[in-house]
Amino acid sequence: MERYYFDHNATTPVSPEVIQTMLGCLAEVYGNASSIHHFGQMAKQRLEMARRQSAALVNCRPQEIVFTSGGTEADNLALFGVVRYSKRPQRHLVATAIEHPAVLNACAQLEREGVEVTYVRVGASGVVDPDDIRRALRPSTVLVSVMHVNNELGTMQPMAEIARVTREAAVYLHCDGVQALGKIPVDVPSLGVDLYSMSGHKIYAPKGLGALFVRKGTRMSSILFGGHHERERRPGTENVPGAVALGCAAEVAAGDLATQVTELAMLRDRLEKGILERIPDAGVNGARRSRTPNTSNIYFDGIDGEALVIALDLRGFAVSTGAACSSGAVEPSHVLTAIGLTAERARASIRFSLGRSNTREQVDALIHAVEDSVRHLRKISPVVHANA
């Protein structure tokens, strides 16, 4: 059976360019980038080239890139780093209700450590109102954390407007940009953010790689303690082949961004139109306009999302019920409930996320598979008439 992958927001396959570059580095460059001899200098050169490539993807200076073990560590470093640096007796942090667990659970831990956190609500659009951020600020606020693109809905947040609010209040702004990279142009100076998280495996590099943009002059602490690597921001012998893979993926992503944006938007719109035309009692979750071009989150009233994921898997299509991290959990998605869906409708929702390998033929086949599967599930499901 042919298998087709429509779950690129969960992870992406490693691209051939990245595999080749990383393997070459693994095989040839084994020096410790801190060593002063030839072997060390070779490693250092590769590391710094990767830093320039990663910086170019977000248009920052290479010195503003801190390599991490992934998006989760980048988020944790931003939040704990800024909050722990502050010596104020009262520290307050603002995040949105639809952040990734890497931010939300870091916030929960900070709360246990005595930090106050406000979770700003979002409406049905899944887009944050900058005025709500402004209203959440207090004299004790040290950091605001807002994701650029939501992983479940694909909705984009108005970062530049939010940055105007945080600048005015002299509060740092962190942005989890993991789902934006490679899907929309990212320019950290014009976004006005102080910290920006990236992850390798969402842009066709391996898992376990990431980076945090830290604007020059940002005051923060380390969260790990060891050697003097990464300008004292992140100790540990550098993962040179990993950084090289991230740099290569960043360069490829920057190079074919324009084509990807048009191509993916065309396929996503075709998928959405096909599904909505053929299947009654279905609809798109979140704002349709301010979205990344690759994501579509759709509810199918009267069905169980997990059952639909399994039915589609049996036909060779990989899709998701939303956040990969919460799959298998009985709780409905915190994002879908935050934008006002009932628990029932949240459980009846599926996320389709497209990527480089998808074709028009695959999309057409997926539309038919979804149509058949939903019809079948509604026929056998006892809740079908309650909703549909």
Ligand SMILES: *Cc1c(COP(=O)(O)O)cnc(C)c1O
């Ligand atoms: C995947 C993801 C992360 C976590 O990145 P990892 O590299 O898997 O740790 C953080 N934020 C968002 C929005 C994500 O989609």
